[in-house]
C-alpha cells in the first residue's frame with residue numbers, strides 16, 4: 764500500500780513509512796519529522812490505493828510474498844512478517860466494509 768500510494772500521488776519512494784500488525788491493523792505515516800502531508804494525500808485517495816494494491820497482490824504469482832507484491836527494501840522487519848495472502852484478506856475486507864473483531868482477522872507470517 765505504501766509503494767502504490769506513493770505512485771498514486773507522485774511521492775518519492777521514502778516519503779512514507781508504515782507498520783502492519785498481525786491483527787490486520789495498518790499504519791501509514793509521513794517519513795519526515797513533523798509530517799509532510801503525504802499520508803494525508805494518500806487518505807484522500809485511499810479507495811484507489813486499496814484497489815490498485817489488491818490488484819498487485821492478486822496478480823502476483825509468488826507463493827506468499829516477493830519484491831513485486833509485499834516486500835520492500837525499506838521494511839524495518841526485513842520483510843519477515845509480510846504475507847501476500849493475508850494482505851489480500853485484509854484489503855479485501857476493508858474494501859467490502861467488513862467489520863471484524865481482532866480474533867477474526869488473519870494472522871500473518873511467523874505469528875501463525
Ligand SMILES: [Zn+2]
Pocket residue numbers: 823824825826827828829830831832833847
Ligand atoms: Zn509476490
